[in-house]
Amino acid sequence: MLLIRCPYCEEERPELEFRNAGEAHVARPADIAAISDEDFEAFFFIRSNPKGIIYERWRHIHGCARFFNAVRDTVSDKFVMTYKAGEPKPKKLPGVAK
């Protein structure tokens, strides 16, 4: 089971308190009815599914109930960091080469 740090509650809690909410930083088009089928496919169905660093959303559903973002390595499942919703995608990752 993962241990996840909620950036709002500022503590590590067991995964059971959280719900994964998919890839982060996928912006919903402002006028979704106007976009092309290609753009809708890319927004709705296509995912990066990376082997390595992933940016993903979590929700502390059985805690403060808030959404936040996390950076995790999908090979080791180790979290690099978590940050609040709305904050930009971190450019520098602590402890990660490249």
Added chain:
Amino acid sequence: MKKYSVFAIAREAMRGHKGWEAQWRSPEPKKEYDVIIVGAGGHGLGTAYYLAKEHGITNIAVLEKGWLGGGNTGRNTTIIRSNYLYDESAGIYDHALKLWDGLSQDLNYNVMYSPRGVMMLAHNIHDVQVFKRHIHANRLNGVDNEWLTPEQAKAYCPPLNIAAHARYPVMGAALQRRGGTARHDAVAWGYARAASARGVDIIQNCEVTGIKRAANGAVTGVETSKGFIGAKKVGVVASGHSSVLMNMAGVRMPLESYPLQALVSEPVKPVVPCVVMSNTVHAYISQSDKGELVIGAGTDQYISYSQTGGLHILEHTLDAICEMFPIFTRMKMLRSWGGIVDVTPDRSPILAKTPVKGLYVNCGWGTGGFKATPGSADVFAHTIARDEPHKINAPFTLERFRTGRLIDEAAAAAVAH
């Protein structure tokens, strides 16, 4: 290839079993092949076999980063059934079921296909309605599936708890009698041996690290840990790693890869005569010929390539198993493991040509592709050989996520195997 038979066993018994040959060759890769298959699971090895057998293409390499059958093929709970909801699904899963029937003879290898029946339990009104809808849809497609009352379910599987006060009451069940299990390793080994005998090179410990394309975009070969290997046709059959490979050719996929776990108990005398599945409580159980209870759990909630999952997922499944089968509460579990499954948004596979010339993909089988192995391999071989899909896999395109022609088994199958 020396044929396996009762005479071969007798002959070898007389001479101390010194005459058995290796089941497949382990050659070094050639510089170029007509077709390269990436991934030596059941679907990949089967594709190579049918390319050679049905389409006369034998200059084929199957490249495998680990050992053959070491992916999900060797990690799954081997449930075989074809009672999915939609016509397209009936087409492909039932094609597979028909091939399972003669597979041991075809391959001269005992894949231990055992049509012992797959029983899916209904625990609430919603389950009852959904399963009855499936039964009717299946009947229209000529796929067997029948409704059982709780008493009939208990008669078919005696250790089942159908008491009214049960934590997960059994309100009935759908039974596919032709469903069952097969020996997963034997499927990989049988296809490998038969393909190798027809000239297919199976190259293990050879990881594909890049897909090379010419100026016009067409595939020219693959970069591997054993150097560049040329081919004008490349088929990606890499389950959990399919999106990683397709990315190498610049194709982004509608896939997410999750851990899925299973576990086995200590071996006991025959007690579970069929396969029992419960989608609602996430538990699947059958008994292997060695006597172990083979139990499948659900997926973890996050993307991972770790081939391990959380312990709480297994606990949740065992909670359910103990409620449904109180007789097993004191059994010891011996081993658990995980595989990485590639899940599509509509829970149906992608078996198709791709926007890249010469690149084909067979993926998205998610939590339930073992059952489809022979059918999938057969139509994928057709797709590669003819450069056009077989009518059975024609609906399973990559483009359906753009056109909206989904084959939405998501509601129908959820995490089912």
